[in-house]
Every structure is written in structure tokens, then in C-alpha cells.
Amino acid sequence: MSNGILLGVWGRKEWGGVMSPFDSANFQAEKGMIEDISFGSRRQITMIEEEVWEAVMNELSSDLPHETRRANLLLRGIKLKESKGKILLIGNCRVKILGETKPCRLMDQKHPGLKNALLPNWNGGAFGGVLDSGKVFIGDAVVWLKPDQEI
Numbered sequence: 644m645s646n647g648i649l650l651g652v653w654g655r656k657e658w659g660g661v662m663s664p665f666d667s668a669n670f671q672a673e674k675g676m677i678e679d680i681s682f683g684s685r686r687q688i689t690m691i692e693e694e695v696w697e698a699v700m701n702e703l704s705s706d707l708p709h710e711t712r713r714a715n716l717l718l719r720g721i722k723l724k725e726s727k728g729k730i731l732l733i734g735n736c737r738v739k740i741l742g743e744t745k746p747c748r749l750m751d752q753k754h755p756g757l758k759n760a761l762l763p764n765w766n767g768g769a770f771g772g773v774l775d776s777g778k779v780f781i782g783d784a785v786v787w788l789k790p791d792q793e794i
Contacts, residue, residue: 647720647785649733650693653710654678659749662710667780670736670773676715689714689744690731691768692723699760711753712761714744714768721785724765730774730790734783737774744768 653662657680669677675687691714700706709717721731726740746761761767 647718649783650719651717655680672776675773686770687772689770690716693719695766705754718785723769730788732788733785734779736777738771740769740771744770
């Protein structure tokens with residue numbers, strides 16, 4: 644089981660709005676992150692990997708900040724590729740991965756070619772559904788749970 648860490652948290656008040664940084668996030672089961680406009684939607688929480696973002700930035704010879712991707716959580720040490728159906732434990736909250744997050748047109752507005760660089764291999768990250776209410780903090784451990792594993 645690989646161990647990771649939560650490095651960043653962002654939310655927005657409106658669709659297409661500015662991503663605001665937070666030190667923590669309030670999760671509500673079956674709803675998502677209270678601090679984000681996507682609360683209650685199918686994509687309750689979105690995540691990206693620091694390692695993948697850095698590789699994409701290197702490929703594009705850019706240094707855009709992580710929040711450019713518009714994901715709620717930045718993780719390090721966790722591979723999201725092909726993780727649909729798996730359960731991720733972030734701090735004391737479980738998130739079930741529901742699918743791959745496909746990049747939108749806003750990516751190319753930030754940097755030409757960014758959308759296409761994020762398309763293959765789950766480079767755009769993943770989205771999930773929140774299973775447990777609670778609070779997560781930057782610095783919290785992030786681990787994959789085995790099926791039926793208790794927390």
C-alpha cells in the first residue's frame with residue numbers, strides 16, 4: 644500500500660470562478676466539499692497528483708501553479724491512474740474514486756496545449772464521491788484502502 648500526503652486544498656464559489664486556497668476542507672458524506680461550488684454534484688471532489696502536474700509543466704516548459712488545474716485536492720505519493728472504484732483515505736475521510744477528470748477548455752486559456760497534455764493517462768486527475776463527513780487538513784496522510792478495510 645502506497646502512502647501519500649495532502650499538499651493543497653482549493654475551492655471556488657462559482658462555476659468557472661477563482662480557486663481559493665484553504666488549509667483544510669469540510670467534507671460531507673454523499674455531498675462533497677462544503678467550500679466548493681461542486682458540493683452536491685456528481686463530481687463531489689476532484690484531485691490531481693503533484694508528480695503528474697510537474698511532469699506536464701516540464702513537458703510544456705511552464706511553471707503554472709497547481710491550482711491552474713482547478714482541482715480541489717493536490718496529492719503527492721498516490722497514483723490516480725485507473726483507480727476507478729477504489730477507496731482513498733484522506734485524513735479520516737474516505738473518498739471513492741468515480742472516474743477520470745477530463746480537462747476542459749479553460750486549460751488552453753491558461754496555457755496553449757495544456758488541455759491536450761492533461762488528456763492521456765489520467766493526467767487531469769480523478770473525481771470521487773465523499774463517503775465520510777469530517778475535516779481534512781493539508782499534511783494529512785493519504786492511503787489506498789483495501790476492499791472492506793475498516794478505518
